[in-house]
Amino acid sequence: MPNLKIDRVNKFYGDVHAVKDLSIDVPAGEFVVLVGPSGCGKSTLLRAIAGLEDISGGDIALGERSIVNLAPRDRNIAMVFQSYALYPYLSVYENIAFGLRARKTPGSEIKKQVDWASELLDIGGYLDRFPRELSGGQRQRVAIGRAIVRDADLFLFDEPLSNLDAKLRDGMREEIKLLHSKLGKTFVYVTHDQVEAMTLADRIVLLRDGVIEQVGTPLDLFERPNNTYVASFLGSPSMNFISVEVSGGGTSMTLPDGQTVAFGSSQFSGKLAAGNYLWGVRPEQLSNSASSESTLEATIEVVQPTGARSYASFNIGDAHVVAELDAHAVNTEGQKLTLSISLDRTNFFDPVTQNVVR
């Protein structure tokens, strides 16, 4: 199975530079997720790989051969669309078999493949129904079935779960991940949902405005973001950013409300030059046990229980901060707490360039 190489691809829509000099290497069998807000170029890139859009410059290659000048049908790829794009006047069986019939596959072979795919996706029960009789989740499965039944080199997914409701989405995520491990094929998956990206990807490619912000494993991007954009994109509730002033010796920092937080023995101690920084701390990195060298005082304003955990919001000067605490740790507005900080897990960013400071 070939690997996918995207080499300095550019795409212009008139004057708009939608994809700017992108290069990505996807080894065979990897599940790579292109994630980013709408307009970031992820769908454009996916469609360019599929051949549904032309690119203005650069190359796309599967294995040894460049596929840039090939029609979609000659690229040996499969695609699952956001709105499933099932053929409404064909039965489920015929929908799945469509690609095989187009390639003049004999009927017996078609039946084998369709049975295999419908078994895998648990849709054997409605092979002779029509798309309009199916629920959203069922239709999604048929769309996936249609894609996997051909032995394609590459599988493209264009926000396939966006049209499903939340509960269904969770279930389908798991199935797609399972599917990937069973098939072992290369999956290129586009989504704007960071949870999907985190849970599904072997590697994430985070895009903004046609440019790659960061590439890496989910944990990489989560724990070691390159800039505030990446940091705030992943994780929910998102990372808190607080303007701080690091002291002369680099041993402590001052928060906007005047509090000082000691660095203690954390890795940052003595490493940061004095000055202003954007301190990025995730809600789960604050806890209410005062058993740390680095602590801060907070007066809780709003409490949002979610079950085992509660989100507690408070202000430090101008900064709005959310902490994720044990449900029983906090229960009233106005409560004053001392929160300990897992300082080593937090990040410091340059307030001007927004880049991380390591």
Place this chain on the structure above:
Amino acid sequence: MNKWDQGARLWARVFCAVLVALFFAFPIYWLGAISFKTADEIFAYPPVWVPASFDFQHYFSLFKDGAAWSVWNSLVTASISTLIAMFFGTIAAYSLVRYKTGGNHLAIWIISQRMIPPICVVFPVFLLFVAWDIVDTYYGLIILYTAFNLPYVIWMMRGYIQEIPLELEQSALVDGLSRWAVLWKVVMPMVKAGLFATAVFTFIFAWNDFLFALILSRSDVVTFPVKVTGYFGAQSSLWSKVGALSMLGVLPMIFVVGTMQRFIVRGISMGAVKG
């Protein structure tokens, strides 16, 4: 598909489009040419493709004969009947859509009226008009065109009104508007495009009608299609007059297509899609 192919295909398509346009436009051009040719040029063999000059003499003769009045008659009957049909038809359509007045039966009956071939009703209508003494009057033709166009207006506007979300009207009602005000201030502006498209077609139907005008007008309110056929004689036909008068009848249509093309296109497409 590389750039080469795309370019060649585009040019091939443009070429075909030009040929097609020529096919559809040429006869009209020919008609216009005849209206400007001198008698010698018209009856020349081999045919003269382009008239030597833009001689308006045939057009002037139409005005002198009084034949040009037929165009005026067409204009009066078509436009007034269109206005009336649009007004009553649209409010009737609103009643059908929002209140389901008369249920399906009324709607079906109204639509079936459109299917009636003019030839079938032309004689009884003629008798009716004789009884009311409105043969060969503006009233007669206007009432007739209105009655014939109403089903079409109702059918089309029904489709357009159905597309308006109920919530819009409901929120206006909650705001205190009367039903009548809701109809005029909320619904009408939203179906403006539909109104135009339908009005254009209604006008065209009435403008181009022949059979009714033939039977129901004599000399006072003769419309231009009838007048044109009058020029075809058994022996020789007054081609020049045919050409000129036809062009007079066609020019408003050219104007309409030029300015209202969007609506015409939408009107035809919508009519079938909503069928």
Place this chain on the structure above:
Amino acid sequence: MTTSNSFADKLDQERWFKYFLIAPAVFIILLIGLYPFVKLIVVSFQNITMFDDELSYQGFIHYERLFEDDRLWESILHTVIFTIVALPIELFLGFLLALLFLERIPYKQVFVGIILLPTVISPIVAGATWRLMFDQRFGPINQVIAWFAGHEVKLLWNIEPILVWPAIMVAEVWQWTPFMFLILLAALSNVDKEQLEAAQIDGASWWMTFRKIVLPAIMPVMFIALLIRGLDLFRVFDVVWTMTKGGPGTMTETVSIYAYHMAFREFDVSYSAAIAFLIILILTVIVIAALRRMEVSR
């Protein structure tokens, strides 16, 4: 402060309002629609001719006469053949045109505008125009044919029996193909692009995509268009009238022309009423059959 009756009042108001809205239209339609229709049926049972004003009930004699009237059946045959030939031609050409304009073309609006012209002009003018075009001596058609043939050509399009119907067909197709074109263009444009893309990726050929995806999608619209045009073709009058007036003899007489002839030339009014009724019957049957099929396919 609302009174206890205000709700009932409101309901009454609404009822009054909705009838008020629809009444004028219904009234006008009834006036010109219902009365003639009823009168038509009544007259067909009487015996009104140019000489006679016999208003008594004559039974079904006119309807019986329908069956024996060769000229009537000839005209029906003409009309049916005309419809069956012109309709597919208009559909096919309209379809080709729609395909042509489906993708981007510069000045698309201008082209479409020009193509639209034939449809918006009066059928009388259309017929008149083509009659002039087909004139055997001074019309451009024969001239162009002469160029290809290399010698003078004197095809009597307006008189020669074999040529008359093709001439009328040309005028008719010229005028109404744009109508089909517009409808098909709208229908084709509405086909879900994602399905077409999926088919591309699945590797389907153009023909397979057309047959299995596009055709079923445009079928409902196409059906309506065919129905509307079919009915119009069956009722054709104006264009045939200007080109040949039903001649030579009765060669191009359509059913509408025959009915007109009976009513306004021979003043055999009652008989023409029976003919008219027959026409309405045929059309109604066609429409009902068509609607049935539409319901079924849903």
